[in-house]
Amino acid sequence: DAKTTQPPSMDCAEGRAANLPCNHSTISGNEYVYWYRQIHSQGPQYIIHGLKNNETNEMASLIITEDRKSSTLILPHATLRDTAVYYCIVRLNNNAGNMLTFGGGTRLMVKP
Amino acid sequence: DGGITQSPKYLFRKEGQNVTLSCEQNLNHDAMYWYRQDPGQGLRLIYYSQIVNDFQKGDIAEGYSVSREKKESFPLTVTSAQKNPTAFYLCASSEAGGPRNEQFFGPGTRLTVL
Numbered sequence: 162d163a164k165t166t167q168p169p170s171m172d173c174a175e176g177r178a179a180n181l182p183c184n185h186s187t188i189s190g191n192e193y194v195y196w197y198r199q200i201h202s203q204g205p206q207y208i209i210h211g212l213k214n215n216e217t218n219e220m221a222s223l224i225i226t227e228d229r230k231s232s233t234l235i236l237p238h239a240t241l242r243d244t245a246v247y248y249c250i251v252r253l254n255n256n257a258g259n260m261l262t263f264g265g266g267t268r269l270m271v272k273p
Numbered sequence: 274d275g276g277i278t279q280s281p282k283y284l285f286r287k288e289g290q291n292v293t294l295s296c297e298q299n300l301n302h303d304a305m306y307w308y309r310q311d312p313g314q315g316l317r318l319i320y321y322s323q324i325v326n327d328f329q330k331g332d333i334a335e336g337y338s339v340s341r342e343k344k345e346s347f348p349l350t351v352t353s354a355q356k357n358p359t360a361f362y363l364c365a366s367s368e369a370g371g372p373r374n375e376q377f378f379g380p381g382t383r384l385t386v387l
Binding site for chain 2: 205248262264266
C-alpha cells in the first residue's frame with residue numbers, strides 16, 4: 162500500500178469548514194483513498210473513501226486531485242465533537258486481507 | 274444491537290504472565306483484525322483472520338498469539354515473550370468484500386503491565 166503524508170496537527174474554529182490535506186504521491190491506479198478518525202481512547206471510525214471522483218456523504222466530502230497524488234477531507238461545519246485524529250489511508254479495495262496501514266494522522270482540534 | 278465488543282476495557286497484569294483479550298462481533302463478518310496502538314502513534318497490525326480456522330501474522334506478531342475457532346470470536350493472547358506489552362489494543366472486523374471494505378472497530382482494551 163502507498164504511504165501517505167499528513168500534517169501532525171491542525172486547528173479549526175467551531176462552525177467553520179475543516180480542510181485536512183493528505184499527500185499520496187506514490188498511489189497506484191487501483192488504490193483507493195480512505196479516511197478514518199479516532200476520537201480519544203476509542204476505536205477508529207470510517208468516514209469516507211474514493212478512487213478518483215470526489216465523494217460526499219453525511220459526514221464529510223473527499224476531494225481527490227486529478228493526478229490522484231493528494232486529497233483533502235472536508236468537514237463542512239466542524240463541531241467540538243469533531244476533535245479527533247484523522248487518518249488518511251491508501252489501499253487496494255479487494256478481498257486480499259483488507260488491512261489498513263495507519264500513519265500518524267492529523268490531530269484536529271476544533272475550538273469554540 | 275450489532276457491533277463489536279472487547280473486554281475488559283482496562284486490564285492489568287504482572288510481568289511474565291500471559292493474558293488473553295476478548296473480541297466478539299455479531300456483524301457476521303468473515304474478517305477480523307487485531308491492532309496495537311502506543312501513545313501518540315497510529316495503529317499497527319498484529320494478526321488478522323479472513324476466515325474461521327485461518328489467520329496470518331501482521332507487522333508486529335512477535336510475542337502474540339491468536340485463534341479463530343468461531344466466526345464471531347478472535348481472542349488475542351499477549352504472551353510473556355512480548356517485551357513491551359503495555360498498550361491500547363483494538364480489534365476490528367470487516368466483510369470479506371463489499372463496496373466500502375469498511376473496518377468496524379471495538380472500543381479497545383488498555384493493557385498495563387505492572
